[in-house]
Amino acid sequence: MRATPVCRCEQGSPARSALLALLALLCALLPMSGLGAAPRGLAHPQLWPRAHSVGLIDAPSEGFISDLLARMSLEEKVGQVIQADIASIKPDDLRRYPLGAILAGGNTPPLGGDERAPARAWLETARAFREIALEQRPGHVPIPLLFGIDAVHGNSHVSGATLFPHNIGLGATHDPDLIRRIGEATAQETLAVGIDWIFAPTLAVPQDVRWGRSYEGYSQDPALVRRYAGAMVRGLQGDPQGAQGVTNARVAATAKHFLGDGGTTGGVDQGDTQVSEQQLIRTHAQGYLSAIDAGVMTVMVSYSSWQGHKMHGNQSLLTGVLKGRLGFDGFVVGDWNGHGQLEGCSGSTCPAAFNAGIDMFMAPESWRELFDNTLAQLRSGLIPMARLDDAVRRILRVKVKLGLFERERPWEGRLDLLGSNEHRALAREAVRKSLVLLKNNAHVLPMRASAHVLIAGTAADDIGRQCGGWTLSWQGTGNRNSDFPHAESIYAGLAAAIEAGGGSVELQADGRYARTPDVAVIVYGERPYAEFAGDRHTLAYQPDDPRDLDLLRRLKAAHVPVVSVFLSGRPLWVNPQINASDAFVAAWLPGSEGAGLADVLVGDASGAPRHDFSGTLSFTWPSSAASAARPLFPLGYGLRYTDHAVLARLPEHAGPGVVASDSDDFLLAARTSGRWSFVLDGAVRMRAVDAGAVQEGGRQFLWSGDKAASIAIAGPSLDLRSAAEQGGSLLIEYRLDAPPAAPLVLTMGCGVRCEQAAGLDVSEVLQRAPSGVWQSLKVRLSSFAAAGVDLSAVQEPLVLRGGGALGLTLKSVRLSNDATGAITLPPAAQNR
Numbered sequence: 001m002r003a004t005p006v007c008r009c010e011q012g013s014p015a016r017s018a019l020l021a022l023l024a025l026l027c028a029l030l031p032m033s034g035l036g037a038a039p040r041g042l043a044h045p046q047l048w049p050r051a052h053s054v055g056l057i058d059a060p061s062e063g064f065i066s067d068l069l070a071r072m073s074l075e076e077k078v079g080q081v082i083q084a085d086i087a088s089i090k091p092d093d094l095r096r097y098p099l100g101a102i103l104a105g106g107n108t109p110p111l112g113g114d115e116r117a118p119a120r121a122w123l124e125t126a127r128a129f130r131e132i133a134l135e136q137r138p139g140h141v142p143i144p145l146l147f148g149i150d151a152v153h154g155n156s157h158v159s160g161a162t163l164f165p166h167n168i169g170l171g172a173t174h175d176p177d178l179i180r181r182i183g184e185a186t187a188q189e190t191l192a193v194g195i196d197w198i199f200a201p202t203l204a205v206p207q208d209v210r211w212g213r214s215y216e217g218y219s220q221d222p223a224l225v226r227r228y229a230g231a232m233v234r235g236l237q238g239d240p241q242g243a244q245g246v247t248n249a250r251v252a253a254t255a256k257h258f259l260g261d262g263g264t265t266g267g268v269d270q271g272d273t274q275v276s277e278q279q280l281i282r283t284h285a286q287g288y289l290s291a292i293d294a295g296v297m298t299v300m301v302s303y304s305s306w307q308g309h310k311m312h313g314n315q316s317l318l319t320g321v322l323k324g325r326l327g328f329d330g331f332v333v334g335d336w337n338g339h340g341q342l343e344g345c346s347g348s349t350c351p352a353a354f355n356a357g358i359d360m361f362m363a364p365e366s367w368r369e370l371f372d373n374t375l376a377q378l379r380s381g382l383i384p385m386a387r388l389d390d391a392v393r394r395i396l397r398v399k400v401k402l403g404l405f406e407r408e409r410p411w412e413g414r415l416d417l418l419g420s421n422e423h424r425a426l427a428r429e430a431v432r433k434s435l436v437l438l439k440n441n442a443h444v445l446p447m448r449a450s451a452h453v454l455i456a457g458t459a460a461d462d463i464g465r466q467c468g469g470w471t472l473s474w475q476g477t478g479n480r481n482s483d484f485p486h487a488e489s490i491y492a493g494l495a496a497a498i499e500a501g502g503g504s505v506e507l508q509a510d511g512r513y514a515r516t517p518d519v520a521v522i523v524y525g526e527r528p529y530a531e532f533a534g535d536r537h538t539l540a541y542q543p544d545d546p547r548d549l550d551l552l553r554r555l556k557a558a559h560v561p562v563v564s565v566f567l568s569g570r571p572l573w574v575n576p577q578i579n580a581s582d583a584f585v586a587a588w589l590p591g592s593e594g595a596g597l598a599d600v601l602v603g604d605a606s607g608a609p610r611h612d613f614s615g616t617l618s619f620t621w622p623s624s625a626a627s628a629a630r631p632l633f634p635l636g637y638g639l640r641y642t643d644h645a646v647l648a649r650l651p652e653h654a655g656p657g658v659v660a661s662d663s664d665d666f667l668l669a670a671r672t673s674g675r676w677s678f679v680l681d682g683a684v685r686m687r688a689v690d691a692g693a694v695q696e697g698g699r700q701f702l703w704s705g706d707k708a709a710s711i712a713i714a715g716p717s718l719d720l721r722s723a724a725e726q727g728g729s730l731l732i733e734y735r736l737d738a739p740p741a742a743p744l745v746l747t748m749g750c751g752v753r754c755e756q757a758a759g760l761d762v763s764e765v766l767q768r769a770p771s772g773v774w775q776s777l778k779v780r781l782s783s784f785a786a787a788g789v790d791l792s793a794v795q796e797p798l799v800l801r802g803g804g805a806l807g808l809t810l811k812s813v814r815l816s817n818d819a820t821g822a823i824t825l826p827p828a829a830q831n832r
């Protein structure tokens, strides 16, 4: 047991041993007596402020719901409380399993298409499912279906949508009215494709930006999150105080993730938020107060724990606080398989989560088994009927309030709204307001529109990099400019503005130029990631990859004025990059409107600004790579063109936070280190799972088998030639969860030099491996070389590629120089 502040038991001198023994006894007894410290993870509703769901309850609707409830069968009620992912359910299934909701997860495509399918495919998907739910059949009460999606920066999973800056950028605008307008546009673009429920806004208040979801949060400042939460909910749903109240709301919004997702120790995704109840209230709960007051219809539960207890099972917070003290009248939805992480639960059974107050399970794949089990648990009394009725009432309430029973859908089918001029203009305004100017020595900015400008950096002409995670796919990786029909890269925006002003541009990612530029704009930064794939150990930007910094320094040495445009999902330690730049702009993840940068960076032909900077930091900027670093730039910092501040040279010592780069452990206890990250492409999902006693000690990968997909661990370039010569191998600790249904290739990535590599065939090894037990696979590095991998510059020490269904959990991936048990694998057949 951990010592509590009330009762600290420590070792002392022998002279005091008697006293200590007495104290120890008291320490053991106090928690049991009900005096002393409260059990950990137990909330006290009376300590919390009050809120109140506005507009969700009215007498006629409640009467209508009572009448429906009286006519519904037990099966129909159980159906309402389960949500399936459309990758794992067919419209037809709804005849037998009358589920209340469906969703499209981050990697889930519309029916019959892929993630990049045209918007119309989404509309058709929505209609196909809805139609079955509303069918008139004997003995069936038709109830409209809810369809949820992660429209987290615009309707960001759907091709052609307007992509707004991610929330961290919106935080820098400090403009709640802008947030409301973005909510309204997002709702329209979502309703247009027949989807009526949005899993946003994220109200996390990230305290440690090593967390991979930091960019989903508006600010580390709870007051700003509170001001925004209500504004976004009003924008998405409509004004609860307006003429119609929330009746015929636009879409249902979701305040997520309740509670404390941004407070986990070390910024670990799905981790433990070890703070007091007071701090939970003061820091993490603030957004919920205004969201509930604005009538938010749903709240999603966090994967994380509070004081060691998983939120999915925390009755005191879900029922006592949220539904009681905070007066929340909508429904509570679990996160993707979140219930399955409770002790004694799995994806297919979890009475504890339901009894704790979750009204709808998000059970993407296991919905069928969950349906049968939940039904049985109601019949046996393990789940009280009253609990079910309460949950179903809340869900029906949202459906009534959304007007789904009336089925007037004024926005549906208006595909012209996706990426409309009006919405793109709004996104561009948001980009302008989100930019934060950290340095502008010698007034390099704004640039004269008549100048000759070099545009360089790997992200200059890459819309996918501008958009980050949760863009078309879950991780946002693998997107090309052609995947964005209504979007402009930063380069394209700059070029248009400069050329219109009589200037000229050269685009060259690596910074070479034909004609000496008057100024160079270098666009670089983080590559897309989502959720735990973005967790980092250090705040240092690319401590092992000098390429961006080299480019800046090379230009500076050639006396070219350098403007850095830094794309990132969080503030990072970039002192060397700032030093190597004359101007430095934090541009966050701006989304589809690259032109918003040109609006501010490019002045008129004489160099007078067209738009000034107005964004200021909503997160502090770190002075070292350590997590608890003093701010280099505080909250609210941001220069304007009228400022004449000159930033002196910054220290370039990263401080204690940088992970030593001498290790070639690509993955340990399922965590990639600062220099390595996962890259997922295609129909494969990743999630954190426990490995034996180690919480989240494994990363599970599930290939759906719909089409080819790959996972990779990517990082700095490594020369593995001498390791191979010395008999080294790649050691993988794994557990097979479902054997490969089709050939699977294990290989390494080395950019174009590896494109022709056949890789190794691991199908046979895995086919023979027992399922469900941990084992290791040690593959000689020489076999990779024999299969065409150029070991001199390996950037992805692990790539697994296949087209069939497969379930695999990885615990660790590293190099080994112990040859015991190492095997040689055959090259894979070349025709893939």
Ligand code: BGC
Pocket (backbone or CB within 6 Å): 104, 105, 106, 150, 199, 256, 335, 336, 531
């Ligand atoms: C995320 C949620 C998201 C859900 C559905 C989860 O993994 O934590 O934020 O809404 O998936 O895609």
Ligand code: BGC
Pocket (backbone or CB within 6 Å): 104, 105, 106, 107, 108, 336, 474, 684, 685, 686, 687, 688
């Ligand atoms: C889904 C996401 C979800 C994640 C949870 C992914 O495969 O596509 O929506 O958030 O799994 O781990």
